[in-house]
Amino acid sequence: MSQRFPESSKSCDSSEPHESSVFPTSSRGLKSPESPESSEPSTIRHRRPFRWPSLLTDSGRGIAFGGDYNPDQWPEDVWDDDIRLMTQAGVNTVALGIFSWGRIQPAEDVWDFDWLDRIIDKLGHAGIAVDLASATATAPQWLYQRYPEVLPRDRYGHVINPGSRQAWRPTSPVFKKYALAMCRKLAERYGDNPFVTAWHMGNEYGWNNRYDFSDDSQRAFRTWCERKYGTIEALNEAWGTAFWSQQVQSFDEVLLPYHMGGDSMVNPPHWADFERFGNDVLRDFYCAERDAIAEICPDKPFTTNFMVSTDQCCMDYADWANDVDFVSNDHYFHEGESHLDELACSDALVDAFALGKPWYVMEHSTSAVQWKPLNMRKRNGELLRDSLAHVAMGADAISFFQWRQSRSGAEAFHSGMVPHAGEDSAVYRGVCELGAALRTLSDAGVQGTELRRSDTAILFHADSEWATRSQTLPSMKLNHWHDVRDWYRGYLDAGRRADIVPLDYDWSGYATIVLPTVIMLSDDHVRRIADFVKAGGRVIVGYATGLIDEHFHVGLGGYPGVGDGLLRDVLGVRSEEFNILGAEADGEPSEITLSNGATTRLWQNDVTSVGERARVIATYQGAAAADWELDGVPAIVRNAYGEGEAWYVGCDLNRADIARLVREQLGDVADGPDGELAGDIADGPDGEVIHTVREGADQDAGETVRFDFIMPRGKEDVVVHNVLGDPIVMHRCEKINDGNANVRDYVLHRNAILITRTAE
Template sequence: MTTRRTFRWPSLLTESGRGIAFGGDYNPDQWPEETLDEDIRLMVQAGVNTVALAIFSWDKIEPREGEFTFEWLDHVIDKLGAASIAVDLASATATAPLWLYERHPEVLPIDRYGHVVNAGSRQSWQPTSPVLKEYALRLCRKLAEHYKDNPYVTAWHMGNEYGWNNRYDYSDNALAAFRTWCEAKYGTVDALNEAWGTAFWSQHVNSFDEVLLPRHMGGDSMVNPPQQLDYERFGNDMLLDFYKAERDAIEEICPGKPFTTNFMVSTDQCTMDYAQWANEVDFVSNDHYFHEGESHLDELACSDALMDSLALGKPWYVMEHSTSAVQWKPLNTRKRAGELMRDSLAHVAMGADAINFFQWRQSASGAEAFHSAMVPHAGSDTKLFRGVCELGAALKTLSDAGVQDTELKRADTAILFSAESEWATRSETLPSMKLNHWHDVRDWYRGYLDAGARADVVPLAYDWSGYQTIVLPTVIALSDEDTRRIADFAENGGTVIVGYATGLIDEHFHIGLGGYPGAGNGLLRDMLGIRSEEFNILGEEAEDEPAEIGLSNGLTTRLWQNDVTSVAPDTRVLATYVGTAAADWELDGVPAITSHPHGQGAAIYVGCDLGRHDITHLLKELNTTAPSDERAPDQRPGGGEINAATTTAAATTHDPRILHTIRQSSDGTIRFDFYLNRSKQPVAVNGVEGDPIIAHRCETDAVGYTLNRNAILIAKTSC
């Protein structure tokens, strides 16, 4: 079992070394020398106290092979340090210099079609290339030797968004490494053949030297699913190994400073298995970019809920987000008035103790020239930069009030997330190719918010035994061990909510036999007290077929319905399929949602897909978001004499238009309440305890506060 590194947080250059970190990526090598003093003057004006430096500066540090130039970087760091601005110094390996590619084109990645991925963008190198690694580690050692005693460098920033451009490499180096990885994982060829099901389509291998990468196989040919899933794991592991090699090279020379790398967690992406990566950093960092449209704030909170779990409740770092629009989406919307402040403080509300942007000064050229920054093209006399200064002042207020080191109060419900299930739902061999585990997690998270409650998002691999309720939305892959953990959770009094496409395969993409869901050799099915035989899949591709099916409790399903043919005697049917469309598909009266007692707890089966609003309706119907002491026995999931204290999904409910979180000190003496308006309309909030210290876009009267659109209210209580 992997041992987690000790939590270490980077110091600031304040008198105490403490405070909320505020700043962003700084790229002075893009600008003439005379810009440096102006940048630092504006940073001080805005309250910036940290920058990430030299992320893409390999060619500036080593302009020619073996020729290292640190004078320019020394000059920048000295100027920043003199202004009390700490430096998070990068390993500078995110993009190799063109001279390296010209001299060693063999380091370039290969795509699944056999095409070379050419230089000119980021990470145009193979994670498994010994040549690239030799050059990269030499650079790391040179940086460590030069800056190991520099007092202004307070943290190391390894790489940048590992896997952004080289997550999938099909080179010969990758093939050799994949064969070695498979041998280490399985030990014997027989074990690999069993795991991969190679009896199908004559894919038996006689030795590990016959193992292939899942390259393009012509036409619409389908990749062997367990092989593809192992290739996903391999790609994650190769990049993690590269990160660790860089970190260890620096740490051997410079052991006294904390290490991190920026994850990429939003509900549009979760590139790596960050439950593993979190073990290898000293503090967890993330790059988060908002989702355009009405889900903006909710999506941010859902992503941050996973980040807080990855950090094990310790403070975590927003390494990048945007002041306004980005330039890399099909639709690059700007932020509305108040959203720069609201988004930044929302991250703090979800446990972050560092708020940083990409980037400090908006580029005048290059691929990201139209990506917003702290200082925009229009300069410092702008409403955007004034917003940055307003944010800096607010973060200073929170720092002085003692927010740093307080931890986000845990919810009573954990929505479980699995990177491996997310990878598995991308397979083109499933009953529907419209499955998306991470989006289902987001929909359930938003469903809880709409029901006036809040859930945490916790990796499946972590310990969630202390929660009262767990939700498994499209956790399609469950090992026997994880299925046993889930069953034990219910047996010990917890409530388990299992989604329609959960537990269909094991970690090797093998189908559990005997009916669905077959995880744990039928244990999951037995826990739920149901058995399904087929999947009913809907979609607009089927002309003149029903596009949706109604349920007896008024809900609607539009993608996937399980044909439940067996129900245990003690299973309670909460809803069935009804109506003309259900009859047309021979589902009329078939159980759609059930509840079954298991040990001291309950197992709820949601046998069909539901939209966010229907999830909210279901949660209210189940009464899992009400305070536990308000429930009657017949209102509890399962309907039996279940201990009410173990069935609640949230300790309290409130106005669903308000996102309410609490951060508190470990000794309980300090508490911060954060209130964010989720709606477009003003919302009244009464009964706020403590002293308001931030009231952004809020109005007050004798009764309480009115939170306008994009508002946030923060109150402090000291005991």
């Protein structure tokens, strides 16, 4: 099966050899290809080769199943019962020692590995592999008290005190010294242990120390800026420091974007670079920990858990993905009607980070968590459905936080695989049911198959996500990631499924690309878009896309102005102002209708001219449009460019209007080179199911296999027809039996999942 995205390699400094290959990432200070006019990705990077952890099975293969295990939080007489229950549930791997630094090193010169030796031995002899953590996510109290200089500071100068997680500075040489010593001790003791099959570095890097305003951070930021810009003149130009007399004369004058009093606004390019700096220093810290272990134990794969959901994506994980051997993610469900859609949307981005290779769910929940304003439990069937939905989106490992629900501490009411009620509980029975289903999928050959791609890629950009949080934009209600989610759900509503691909990855093989509120585009990005359309592709550009470049400079000559006007040429439009709506303006119209029946409620671009090859699809109309002097102004424009076409959606649309646009206007290239999922269910319900396909070689059976995963999105029963393959998992669904053995119709109830297998 062809690779979905080009391989890439690690970006952190290391002497460890790795295969080189072209991989697109951020263009910040990285080498450009020889041909800048090419539509190829803008930079050359290296990526660590894909390596997947083995299980303790005869073949080492199978879908991994387990969770975070914290035996040091329980009396040792509980351990044997834990292993009995794990074996009963089908658990075959655990993440161990994530928050165990204080138990392993109770004092600066005291080490205690005996307990860890015993539990690893017990687990291994029970056939349960260990993903061993570096234990550095949170330091022991003695380190904080003896070396308080490791504590981070917030932008007000306040010390971030210990007591929670990650109360340390990524730039602290003192903390790094002790953290790397821990890594080396673990590698020396367990590097050759056959029961330890992978290394879990840190935990959710950046959860509590993403923004550090300490003196160490100040020094490191100056060094980072000098390395990036080379000269102070280049920095002043990039940051636009002539505004408000912010010029600096040397890198020693560069400050962190501290609190400046009241509601003062931070210079946007200054803050954008601080976001990038925070990402880079945490990634460098991860790499230092990884390499400290790799020097001693290089032959086991490394990962760290990303935090990707549509309510968070705090790091540039497209960049971090270069530096792990396999991608891992922590995902917690979003309450309400978006539950399954949000899961699929997040997973689509994680699958792209993994370059289509299998990836690892490191954490999710069996039921409720305890850290949200509203902590809803999962309904009957959702524990299994959610887990298998991750498999449907490309995951080959399903783990939970955590194995046994804590009886004390901050997360005591966070659900676990063994809840407070014990093994005689619906949750634990659901865990056992899931273990059996995952064994079935392993036996059927799912592991190692890859998610079939769509013909449409919705592009995600970490820099644009950070930029839309700025308080200096025409509207503070912009959110790039949420707009990506809305377009993703709009495609689902239209009965189609899109992929989500990082902007800096290679999307040239798609038929259509969508840029929702990708507010920040470099000249290179714009050239790639233009080349894509010129070669016959379709681009859909949203209303707040391409307004600023990578330095937060506004493109001139009319909107969207980036690329020195090239993006306007591709789109065939030019606008001069933004019309911003909101209920806050008493007595003013708060929504405007379009001639195609859609409604806009936030942002309208005042398009003053369209190109000769452009065709206006919809205009603003009605009394509210006339009141805002927009009556008859183009709102949606289609422009022919080269061999392809560009669609300009000059205003915000809700999900229903996006779905209608996709269904009625954007359906004429439904069959891309790899095919769309529409048609795989010949008479399937329009927009009522999520349907994915995984395919590849079944190494054990020696044949090519295809797995179809079908899940209803709503509360009502759904009937699907002409489903390919033989059913191997039928959860809350049944085959319709009308006496004809050839009928392949099924009824799916709420929270169902149907999985079929076809050998080809």
